[in-house]
Amino acid sequence: MSVQDTIKVGLRIDVDTFRGTRLGVPKLLDIFQEHQIKSSFFFTVGPDNMGRHIWRLLRPAFLKKMLRSKAASLYGWDIILRGTFWPGPVIGHKLASVIKQADLAGHEIGLHAWDHHKWQMKTDSMSPTELAKELSKGYQMLSDIIGKEISCSAVAGWRCTETTLDEKEAFPFRYNSDCRGKSIFVPKSGMAPQIPVTLPTYDELIGQEGVDEHNYNQAILDKIKPNALNVYTIHAEVEGIVCAEMFEQLLIQAKQHNIEFVPLSDLLDQHYETWPQDSILNIEIEGREGWLSHQASLVRPISS
Numbered sequence: 154m155s156v157q158d159t160i161k162v163g164l165r166i167d168v169d170t171f172r173g174t175r176l177g178v179p180k181l182l183d184i185f186q187e188h189q190i191k192s193s194f195f196f197t198v199g200p201d202n203m204g205r206h207i208w209r210l211l212r213p214a215f216l217k218k219m220l221r222s223k224a225a226s227l228y229g230w231d232i233i234l235r236g237t238f239w240p241g242p243v244i245g246h247k248l249a250s251v252i253k254q255a256d257l258a259g260h261e262i263g264l265h266a267w268d269h270h271k272w273q274m275k276t277d278s279m280s281p282t283e284l285a286k287e288l289s290k291g292y293q294m295l296s297d298i299i300g301k302e303i304s305c306s307a308v309a310g311w312r313c314t315e316t317t318l319d320e321k322e323a324f325p326f327r328y329n330s331d332c333r334g335k336s337i338f339v340p341k342s343g344m345a346p347q348i349p350v351t352l353p354t355y356d357e358l359i360g361q362e363g364v365d366e367h368n369y370n371q372a373i374l375d376k377i378k379p380n381a382l383n384v385y386t387i388h389a390e391v392e393g394i395v396c397a398e399m400f401e402q403l404l405i406q407a408k409q410h411n412i413e414f415v416p417l418s419d420l421l422d423q424h425y426e427t428w429p430q431d432s433i434l435n436i437e438i439e440g441r442e443g444w445l446s447h448q449a450s451l452v453r454p455i456s457s
Contacts, residue, residue, distance in 0.1 A: 162377055162407070163348065163384040164192040164414040165307065165330060169269045170390055171201040171241070174248045177393025182258050184397065188404050193417045194255045195307040195330075198245035198294045199267035245294040256299040261416040263305035263330075267291035273310035276317065277435075285320045292324055305418065307331060311350070313433055313446040318344065330417060331433070334448025336382050337420065338431035346428050348417050349448050352376050352385045355396065357438075366396075370403040377412060384417065 166181060168174050174196070185192060245252065256262050266272045267290040279287070288306075296303050304327045308317065313331035318340050321329060326345050334349030352373060358364050364372045377383050387393075392400035407414065434449035 158379070158411055160377060160379050160383065160410075160412045161415050161419060162412055163382075163417040163420045164190070165350065165384060165386045165417055166192055166194045166389055166393075167265055167307065167309075167386055168194060168196045168389040169265070169309070170197070170203050171244050171248065173389035173393060174244050174251050177389030177391075177397075178251050178255060180397050181389060181393045182255060182260075184401050184404070185260070186258065188401075188408070190404065190414050191260055191416050192414060193261040193263055193305065193330075194252075195263040195265035195305075196244075196252055196255075196295060197266045197269045197309065198243075198252070198264075198291055198298070199269075200243050201241035202268060202270040203241075245298060249298045252295070252298050261305065261418055262295070262299055262303065263307055264288070264291050264295050264303050265307055266309040267294075269309045272308065273312055276308070276310075276312040277314055281316050281320060284314075284317055285323065288320055288324065305329065308446075310443075311445040312435075312443075314435070315340075315433070318433070321345070327418065328421060330384070332446035332448055333438070334431075335451055336431075336448070337428050338448060338450075339428045340430070340432055342430065346421065347431075347433075347448070348384060348420055349382075350384045350386050351382055354386050354388070355391050366399060370399065370406055373403065374406060374410060374412070377407075377410075382420065384420070385414075 166178075168178060178194070184190075252262070267287045272287060276284075292303055292306075302325050304325065306321065306324070306326050307330040311332055317331070318329075322344060328346050328348050330348045330350065332347060332349045333351070334347070335351055337346050337348055339346050353376070355369070358372060359366070359369060373385065377385075387400060404414065432449040433446045434452050435444045435446050436452060437444050438447075
């Protein structure tokens with residue numbers, strides 16, 4: 154293949170927990186240095202209360218997902234129980250040096266959440282003031298840690314509302330990555346563009362349609378398309394710890410297919426034409442419990 158045939162894939166790393174930050178991020182930084190890859194890290198910086206999701210086991214769809222992805226062995230009991238019997242640690246206070254390390258290594262740093270669990274469970278019920286407060290607390294701590302403005306964000310759990318979009322306009326985000334979709338778009342005139350995630354995550358794909366650890370990488374590679382927007386999300390808690398070896402093999406295989414992983418901001422330069430206006434629609438998808446934000450034109454026609 155020629156240089157022109159190289160397929161760029163935006164690589165997004167969601168860091169949801171204390172464990173993912175402490176163990177997963179350093180491992181991923183080592184892997185990226187070895188393979189000369191730059192990416193986009195989206196950090197959760199507030200209290201780690203992810204263990205409170207354990208009550209969602211009462212919901213059949215969530216229990217099915219947890220069993221299919223073997224969550225206890227995948228994430229570890231410290232994540233599953235974090236914040237249930239004792240207050241969760243504030244990630245940005247205790248692990249600021251790890252976050253700073255990712256910035257110093259030249260990776261793009263974005264805001265994921267202040268409190269990941271709270272955002273994922275209460276986004277659609279929080280008032281504009283509450284949403285603004287969650288965003289502001291996360292933004293301020295993250296910018297203090299790396300000593301500069303934060304240029305991008307990606308909401309926790311792909312859960313975004315129109316109010317969230319409005320509140321994000323108060324921050325200097327060059328782009329947001331809040332939904333699933335197929336193309337870069339602008340939610341409202343004058344707003345920062347959305348770079349949607351186009352590829353499934355590990356927990357959505359594993360155990361579905363015959364996909365297991367042996368053919369997972371090939372299943373992902375098969376979904377990467379030339380002349381299209383390709384955005385792949387991994388999690389520091391998964392690909393940075395238990396699945397780190399498998400993920401590194403994905404990078405090696407991708408290079409053999411002339412696939413180049415890049416920070417999401419690089420895709421803005423690649424797809425530089427005027428972005429169309431679209432909107433976000435919240436729907437449920439196969440492989441996940443609850444609703445996720447989607448690029449609306451892929452779900453229904455945009456009304457005239």
